[in-house]
Amino acid sequence: MRVAVLGAGVVGVTTAWYLTKLGHEVTLIERRSGPALETSFGNAGGVCPGFAGPWAAPGMPFKAFKWLFKSQAPLKWRPRADLAQWRWLAAFVKNCTPEAFARNKARMQRMAHYSKASLVALREETGITYDNASNGVLQVFATEEEMEGGRRSARVLSELGIPHRLVDGDGVREVEPGLARAHAPLVGGLHLLEDETGDCHLFCQSLTSLLRDAGCTMHFDTVARAFVRDGDRITHVDTSAGPIPADAFVVATGPYAPQLLRPLGIDVPVYPVKGYSMTCDISEDGAAPRSSVMDEHSKVMVTRLGSRLRAAGVAELAGFDARIPEGAKRALRSRVETLFPGAANYQQAQFWCGFRPMTPDGPARLGQAGCRNLYLNVGHGSNGWTQACGTARVVAYLVSGKTPEIEV
Numbered sequence: 001m002r003v004a005v006l007g008a009g010v011v012g013v014t015t016a017w018y019l020t021k022l023g024h025e026v027t028l029i030e031r032r033s034g035p036a037l038e039t040s041f042g043n044a045g046g047v048c049p050g051f052a053g054p055w056a057a058p059g060m061p062f063k064a065f066k067w068l069f070k071s072q073a074p075l076k077w078r079p080r081a082d083l084a085q086w087r088w089l090a091a092f093v094k095n096c097t098p099e100a101f102a103r104n105k106a107r108m109q110r111m112a113h114y115s116k117a118s119l120v121a122l123r124e125e126t127g128i129t130y131d132n133a134s135n136g137v138l139q140v141f142a143t144e145e146e147m148e149g150g151r152r153s154a155r156v157l158s159e160l161g162i163p164h165r166l167v168d169g170d171g172v173r174e175v176e177p178g179l180a181r182a183h184a185p186l187v188g189g190l191h192l193l194e195d196e197t198g199d200c201h202l203f204c205q206s207l208t209s210l211l212r213d214a215g216c217t218m219h220f221d222t223v224a225r226a227f228v229r230d231g232d233r234i235t236h237v238d239t240s241a242g243p244i245p246a247d248a249f250v251v252a253t254g255p256y257a258p259q260l261l262r263p264l265g266i267d268v269p270v271y272p273v274k275g276y277s278m279t280c281d282i283s284e285d286g287a288a289p290r291s292s293v294m295d296e297h298s299k300v301m302v303t304r305l306g307s308r309l310r311a312a313g314v315a316e317l318a319g320f321d322a323r324i325p326e327g328a329k330r331a332l333r334s335r336v337e338t339l340f341p342g343a344a345n346y347q348q349a350q351f352w353c354g355f356r357p358m359t360p361d362g363p364a365r366l367g368q369a370g371c372r373n374l375y376l377n378v379g380h381g382s383n384g385w386t387q388a389c390g391t392a393r394v395v396a397y398l399v400s401g402k403t404p405e406i407e408v
């Protein structure tokens with residue numbers, strides 16, 4: 001079957017990969033000049049099934065309200081005259097009940113663990129590397145209250161059978177010796193032993209090159225403008241390079257999916273949640289993280305990617321505003337320097353921002369929608385690198401008329 005995949009972020013590229021493996025003739029359509037140049041470019045680099053879960057959680061609306069009045073809050077909301085933003089927020093609040101949280105968390109956990117297993121298998125099959133490492137992720141806590149939250153998470157992880165251990169302040173410094181120099185209090189941590197790290201952009205570049213070798217057709221610098229339908233089927237997608245016909249179409253345009261789907265009457269609840277990252281060369285090996293540290297206090301994640309350090313965080317609900325204010329740069333750099341002083345060339349840091357394609361409840365939207373031959377793979381939020389291989393594999397099975405290997 002001829003399948004067109006729209007969007008070459010990590011979700012589109014992995015979808016193209018699993019479709020090709022299932023024997024389809026795949027065309028990848030991307031408006032940028034190469035793969036993963038938008039949200040998948042500069043993320044924190046964590047493949048962290050242990051952390052996968054919805055942001056909509058009990059107590060979250062109250063926490064978010066308190067953050068509204070802080071200048072350095074991990075979550076910022078700039079109210080706009082934008083119906084999509086208000087509808088998204090209302091649905092988010094509705095999902096903050098214990099029941100909705102438990103249901104959404106279980107769904108995301110199931111997908112994230114399947115996804116990591118799929119990524120490991122893909123790596124073994126292809127031998128690709130992407131500054132990847134399998135040394136776990138350490139979540140660190142600055143206060144006793146945060147530590148208590150860590151104990152609660154550890155109980156959930158135990159129920160799910162996920163390997164982890166709680167450590168005290170000394171234990172934190174044992175796992176990540178670079179934190180011995182931190183100018184911040186660290187009372188303890190939660191070490192997720194099986195989580196991984198890697199550069200999502202490098203991964204997508206390598207996989208794209210394998211896809212090319214496998215015969216996948218690439219249309220870069222090509223904007224998908226609109227779907228053209230005949231009854232209950234899409235016949236082709238109208239693009240800046242002309243019409244592209246196919247037997248099936250997969251939308252993997254991340255935060256931009258609603259724009260493409262709305263004219264078909266498909267209302268997908270994906271809203272862009274902006275985040276920032278900085279990348280710089282490590283200058284003193286022993287002072288830098290060995291693997292990855294998730295700082296619960298600031299919600300900033302600091303990850304080693306080969307000889308580079310990547311730090312990412314902050315969530316802003318402000319539409320597609322791609323500016324990177326000096327204040328945001330200063331805040332990010334200052335928190336990383338507090339945790340890992342002298343570890344990297346912080347003055348030469350490259351800053352970036354991206355838009356997480358967030359659904360209000362957490363799980364991504366997968367599978368057939370609106371037309372018989374139209375499929376979605378969108379809404380991966382803050383876990384898209386973690387969930388990409390799993391969701392791609394599920395969608396490739398659905399497009400092929402096969403039953404996915406996990407319950408969706």
Ligand SMILES: Cc1cc2nc3c(=O)[nH]c(=O)nc-3n(C[C@H](O)[C@H](O)[C@H](O)COP(=O)(O)OP(=O)(O)OC[C@H]3O[C@@H](n4cnc5c(N)ncnc54)[C@H](O)[C@@H]3O)c2cc1C
Pocket residue numbers: 006007008009010011012029030031032035036037038039040041042043044045046047048222223224225252253254255256260273274275276277301312313353354355356357378379380381382383384385386387
């Ligand atoms: C600061 C930050 C830190 C993060 N850290 C992590 C992390 O540590 N671990 C993790 O798992 N996840 C993380 N994420 C989330 C993760 O990066 C995203 O979930 C993931 O990249 C989404 O991938 P995607 O392919 O859906 O979207 P994208 O990467 O945005 O890809 C969509 C593609 O579609 C293209 N496109 C859009 N419209 C059109 C059109 N009309 N025609 C043609 N092409 C089009 C775009 O150009 C783009 O390339 C983070 C995100 C941010 C912002």
